[in-house]
Amino acid sequence: MAHILDERKGQVSVAGANVATIDCNKASLAGSVSQRACVFCGSRVVLYPIVDALHLIHGPIGCAAYTWDIRGSLSSGPELHRLSYCTDLQEKDVIFGGVKKLYEAITELIELHKPKAAFIYTTCIVGVIGDDVEQVCRTIEDEAKIPIIPVQAPGFQGSKKDGYKVACEAIFRLVGTKSKPETPAKSINILGDFNLAGELWILLDYYKRMGVHVNATITGDGRVDDIANAHNAALNVVQCSGSMNYLAKMMKDTYNIPSMRVSYFGIEDMSDALYDVARFFKDDEMMDKARELVKEEFAKLMPQLTWYKERLTGKKAAIYVGGAFKAISLVKALRLIGVETVIVGSQTGTEEDYDLIKKLCNEGTIILDDSNPVELSHFVKEKKADIFIGGVKERPIAHKIGLGFCDHNHERKEPLAGYEGMINFAKEIYATAMSPVWKFTK
Amino acid sequence: MTTTKNSIDKSSLVPLKGLGVAVQKNGYVSSRNSCKLCAPLGASLVFKGIEGCVPLIHGSQGCATYIRRYMISHYKEPVDIASSNFSEETTVFGGSRNFITGIHNVIKQYQPKVIGIASTCLSETIGEDVPGHIRNFSESYDNPAVPMPIFINASTPSYCGSHADGFHNTVLATVKTLAKSQTASHSITILPGLVTPADIRYLKEIMTDFGLKHTLFPDYSDTLDNVYTSEYQLIPTGGTTINQIELMGDAKATIEFGSIFNKGTQRIKDQGTVQTAGEWLEASFNTPNHQMPLPIGIDATDRLMNVLSEISGKPIPEKYVKERGRLVDAYVDAHKYVFGKKALLYGEEDFVTALADWLKEVGVEPFWIKGADFETLKEKANDFKPDFLLGNSKGYYIARERKIPLVRIGFPIHDRFGATRMHQVGYRGTQEIFDRVVNALIEYKQENSPIGYKYL
Secondary structure: OOOOOHHHHHHEEEOOOOOOOOOOOOOOOOOOOOOOOOHHHHHHHHHOOEOOEEEEEEOOOHHHHHOOOOOOEOOOOOOHHHOOEEOOOOHHHHHHOOHHHHHHHHHHHHHHHOOOEEEEEEOHHHHHHOEOHHHHHHHHHHHHOOOEEEEEOOOOOOOHHHHHHHHHHHHHHHOOOOOOOOOOOOEEEEEEEOOEOOHHHHHHHHHHHHOOEEEEEEEOOEOHHHHHOHHHOOEEEEOOHHHHHHHHHHHHHHHOOOEEEOOOOOHHHHHHHHHHHHHHOOOHHHHHHHHHHHHHHHHHHHHHHHHHHHHHOOOEEEEEEOOHHHHHHHHHHHHHOOOEEEEEEEOOOOHHHHHHHHHHOOOOOEEEEOOOHHHHHHHHHHOOOOEEEEOOOOHHHHHHHOOEEEEOOOOOOOOOOHHHHHHHHHHHHHHHHHOHHHHHOO | OOOOOEOOOHHHOOOOOOOOOOOEHHHEOOEEOOOOOOHHHHHHHHHOOEOOEEEEEEOOHHHHHHHHHHHHHHHOOOOOOEEOOOOHHHHHHOOHHHHHHHHHHHHHHHOOOEEEEEEOHHHHHOOOOHHHHHHHHHHHOOOOOOOOOEEEEEOOOOOOOOHHHHHHHHHHHHHHHHOOOOOOOOOEEEEOOOOOHHHHHHHHHHHHHOOOOEEEOOOOOOOOOOOOOOOOOOOOOOOEOHHHHHHHHHOOEEEEEOOOOOOOOOOHHHOOOOOOHHHHHHHHHOOOEEEEOOOOOHHHHHHHHHHHHHHHOOOOOHHHHHHHHHHHHHHHHHHHHHOOOEEEEOOOHHHHHHHHHHHHHOOOEEEOOOOOOHHHHHHHHHHHOOOEEEEOHHHHHHHHHHOOOEEEOOOOOOOOOOHHHOOOOHHHHHHHHHHHHHHHHHHHHHHOOOOOOOOO
């Protein structure tokens, strides 16, 4: 029996029998081997897809090295975001301060790349050694006439989720700084899609077919000028709510832009994401087009999904992902192809997310917040899961136990959003569940 | 907590256009696509090579998680690394409480024999007294169910050196913590540095074939290249044992591979006094230390074989004479395909210098820049015009842009399988690298040939 640390017992729950609210939203326990990263990571992953901005990390080298080109966030234009810049602080900088180096680094990189804006991430020791990064940014902003935005992200100042908030604050500094005259009335901002494997482009096509204008995409394939004009949209459509709810809230408070929460994973949630937008604009023609689109996509999709469902029915899945809202969509998507979910966990879920998961899942499903290898490896064996859906750090847990694995993390190379994403998802689950190699692991 | 003592004095700055700044590395102050990783990664790798060891990184949660992800993507194995998970409060008031909680929880979950502690930029900057924390923990330890683990403490701030420095400094810290002089041992110690799991297995095979009792450290040949286990081993089987490391003080000899070791970038307080683990063993226990470059190439491997022959008093086993002979034969057969070609190298300095010497051995012109980042290498490649790249996955974008082959070698290999099974040292490793380089060049020529061909 795996050891569940006393302090973590409230973060492990079961659907059905146990109705108590799960403990979540807390700092990871020291020594627990959490699968989470840190504040810096949260801010970095959210801002990363802004492709025409300079991203410079002020700190020692590690944080920059480990986040170089890590997201599969595609760009339709510049690829400045894929470069990893760092002040690479040395011992003497720690002693004497790193601001001069920072100033020089930012100015030389602006000369080199002429970015539309710069994000300056500060990591653990920068606050401790007392570098006034805000002042450096202001100085260069005056000289270079582009936004230079400090992203105060020392890893210890909370969890990955707190990093999302830091990123939202950084983005919010851009919002409202420019107005494009031509923003149409029925326009939306897409928040919380990061264009992994080109997923955003699938969504843009759907909204275009419905006659919806997409104003800013935040941050997938993101552009500084579009974000600056984001305040002119009529609606914020928010996915991955953990990372972007805070931005939506600030935009509501300041610019009175309403927001709605959607998910693009699985066909039910995908269809709702389209219908809800049409409903918001109270536009019958838009709604008709949405229905037409869904009908068309369903016609292509359903025969294929039925084929997979016939073959996958009875398989059991474990899910452990970053955000719980995504986990909810995954439970539904798996159901469509006959796969029952027996474990659901996330790094950053909220009480509401977990309550929803409890209602959605079958009795006995294990629900985990901020879990670790000891617990995950124990529960996948106990619940006899066949397939694990997670990220890089979960993969060896699945493979060493002989479970199939589906990568649903930010490095993925196949789009899993939208209707075509659903087919890719089914294909991947099928490929991992049905591989003949498992006969050697029994 | 942001104190603001370091602000810039605008009068001391040159205007943006002038940019008369203190530049380094090809005229840039910034690191642009770094070739190096941070020191705690190297420490974690060493700790994975100790039997029964769980690494704990004393710092923010992200350090452990990033390093886990980076290592998992290369080794394709579980890599559990604990964190003391600093909070704002920890940073202000010190890490003692988090450290002790963290150690307790690691013991409860893993029951390790050893906990390897690596510090971070954060814990070093706030002046954490890790030996003091260990003392406090040890004095109050009262869990009868689990024997108290052994602690190894490595100082690995990421503002000093790279993952290679972290690696060598952790080898040194481990040896210093454990090695002692008890009874004379006939064993020899081999400290190979950052090599692949396949290399480690091969080196042990060589020792065995020479009839030498040996201790290889760190031995992550099983822990990071495990068989299919059907269960999640919380601490994977394998690793150099504590007892083996303890006996290093009595070994007949030490062999360590490298040329720069942990002496490239030294802490200010340690300037000029840094020792390698082999040097420390020699100074402390009079264990003769044979330092040599990583054995890549015939000359470098001959040197290793001669030393082993001398220590063991036995001739080089027939098996290796044949491996060498086949390698020479391959050099001869393929020499024209590589002669005069130019290779761009990058990676850990010990590795790159060894590769450069090997390339010269087969008539390839090596090119590398000490301490350079990838963008600098990319720019310099415009002048040097390499025919191929030899290094880890991260140089792929340069190879892609230049439309030339990248022969993947070293750490990390994130975009291919089999990195753990690749040999890179000895005659066998040289043979593998040589074949791969030759074939990459032939394939390049073939793919770019207007007609294509099936026969050489």
